[in-house]
Amino acid sequence: MRSMQIIKWGEPLELRESETPTPQGSEVLVRVDACGVCHSDLHIWKGFFDLGNDQKFQIEERGVHLPFTMGHEPAGTVIAAGSEAQGIETGKSYAIYPWINCGSCEPCQNGLTQICDAPKIIGTRVNGAYSDHVIVPHPKFLVDHSGISADLACTLACSGLTTFSAIRKIQPDRLTERDTVVVLGAGGLGLTSVRILKYMSKARIVVSELDAEKRAIAVQMGADLIVDPSRDSAAKDLKTAAQTDDGRGIAAILDFVGLPQTMEFGLSLLRKGGHHVHVGLFGGAYSMSLPPLAFRMLRVSGSYVGTLEEFRELVGLVQNGMDLSIPITNRPLDEAADALEDLQSGKVAGRLVLKP
Ligand SMILES: [Zn+2]
Numbered sequence: 001m002r003s004m005q006i007i008k009w010g011e012p013l014e015l016r017e018s019e020t021p022t023p024q025g026s027e028v029l030v031r032v033d034a035c036g037v038c039h040s041d042l043h044i045w046k047g048f049f050d051l052g053n054d055q056k057f058q059i060e061e062r063g064v065h066l067p068f069t070m071g072h073e074p075a076g077t078v079i080a081a082g083s084e085a086q087g088i089e090t091g092k093s094y095a096i097y098p099w100i101n102c103g104s105c106e107p108c109q110n111g112l113t114q115i116c117d118a119p120k121i122i123g124t125r126v127n128g129a130y131s132d133h134v135i136v137p138h139p140k141f142l143v144d145h146s147g148i149s150a151d152l153a154c155t156l157a158c159s160g161l162t163t164f165s166a167i168r169k170i171q172p173d174r175l176t177e178r179d180t181v182v183v184l185g186a187g188g189l190g191l192t193s194v195r196i197l198k199y200m201s202k203a204r205i206v207v208s209e210l211d212a213e214k215r216a217i218a219v220q221m222g223a224d225l226i227v228d229p230s231r232d233s234a235a236k237d238l239k240t241a242a243q244t245d246d247g248r249g250i251a252a253i254l255d256f257v258g259l260p261q262t263m264e265f266g267l268s269l270l271r272k273g274g275h276h277v278h279v280g281l282f283g284g285a286y287s288m289s290l291p292p293l294a295f296r297m298l299r300v301s302g303s304y305v306g307t308l309e310e311f312r313e314l315v316g317l318v319q320n321g322m323d324l325s326i327p328i329t330n331r332p333l334d335e336a337a338d339a340l341e342d343l344q345s346g347k348v349a350g351r352l353v354l355k356p
Pocket residue numbers: 038039040041072158159
């Protein structure tokens with residue numbers, strides 16, 4: 001099989017050929033139809049996450065060694081299965097849930113399978129789908145995406161799921177047209193969140209984004225208001241807008257950027273009892289004044305990808321008409337290195353999807 005691999009951290013990916021694996025036991029061999037390029041791939045590619053205060057988390061500490069194949073947003077066609085793999089159809093295309101977990105550790109037992117203590121995540125821990133084939137350890141991680149294109153279905157596995165799970169945490173169905181949700185960042189996740197919020201909630205949706213072009217797309221996606229956070233009056237304008245027409249202020253922040261600046265901006269906007277959901281992985285460190293957290297009863301929580309159940313629910317919602325058709329740019333698998341460069345330089349609006 002052909003895979004675009006990291007040979008040296010941060011250096012352009014290189015094409016490598018290897019023998020296509022034979023699925024054993026419960027394993028399933030999938031021919032990749034599409035694989036999304038995720039922003040977090042940039043961190044994996046570089047080999048570290050910036051934790052702030054000059055601290056870095058090295059990917060190698062997770063036990064990931066080179067050469068390595070990224071790609072944790074795959075959809076593909078089942079071409080072979082081990083003797084214990086039941087309930088799937090050979091020749092059928094499935095979306096793949098990449099957040100493979102053990103099912104028995106403490107977090108898994110508590111329903112937080114996405115932060116399993118012994119994860120075997122496709123494309124971040126084990127070789128992924130920047131390749132023409134990928135092994136999935138069990139058929140339960142394959143989700144029927146009939147009615148949705150592979151290009152769209154694959155992006156649901158990470159960006160879509162991450163967005164959906166974060167939105168579920170703010171209980172969108174309980175928000176009314178008098179409540180405002182502010183989305184920080186109009187990259188792939190932020191734009192997806194606008195669509196999901198539109199479908200699941202009556203709340204007013206505001207998108208805060210530095211880039212004018214991305215702000216314009218957010219409007220097309222259905223944002224009720226957009227704001228340029230670099231403007232001095234941004235916070236004041238936002239709070240005013242959230243109070244007009246009987247508005248009850250800003251109930252929730254969905255931070256898809258994850259910088260100290262966005263944390264500060266988000267917390268400054270929230271109404272009493274508001275909820276800041278931290279999702280983005282840009283990195284950095286942030287210090288804050290603590291008493292307001294109690295006085296204002298603010299809530300700050302982290303959200304990381306989502307569970308298999310949430311993934312099935314999300315795919316089901318899209319199959320039933322929730323429109324998540326964000327702009328998708330296809331690139332041949334062989335151009336994966338260029339695709340990463342483009343993503344890094346901020347040139348990509350919407351999502352990049354590799355095609356083997
Ligand atoms: Zn991802």
